[in-house]
Amino acid sequence: MVYLGKEIIFKQCNKCKIIKDINEFHRYKRGYGNTKPACKECENNTKVRRDTPLELVEINNVVIELKKCSSCSESKILEKFREGGRPGNKISVCLD
Numbered sequence: 001m002v003y004l005g006k007e008i009i010f011k012q013c014n015k016c017k018i019i020k021d022i023n024e025f026h027r028y029k030r031g032y033g034n035t036k037p038a039c040k041e042c043e044n045n046t047k048v049r050r051d052t053p054l055e056l057v058e059i060n061n062v063v064i065e066l067k068k069c070s071s072c073s074e075s076k077i078l079e080k081f082r083e084g085g086r087p088g089n090k091i092s093v094c095l096d
């Protein structure tokens with residue numbers, strides 16, 4: 001952490017361990033120095049990895065989104081999954 005007066009200007013990312021300009025971190029009220037602990041680059045990477053990719057299938061000219069269950073490994077329609085903590089987020093294990 002490098003301070004300039006009271007302001008942090010460089011901060012070490014807790015994921016890639018690279019010391020970066022504070023502008024490389026997303027603003028975050030509850031974070032250290034009002035920024036997130038991981039840099040934008042790492043944040044983006046984890047987001048991509050965390051989301052279970054949806055499969056698109058076309059049945060009778062209607063495109064249906066399928067999600068793979070992490071328990072039974074079957075691809076099922078989104079309705080088979082419970083809503084996650086945040087709106088729009090679905091738990092990755094099906095209801096069956």
Ligand SMILES: [Zn+2]
Binds near residue numbers: 013015017039040
């Ligand atoms: Zn990083």
Ligand SMILES: [Zn+2]
Binds near residue numbers: 072
């Ligand atoms: Zn399942």
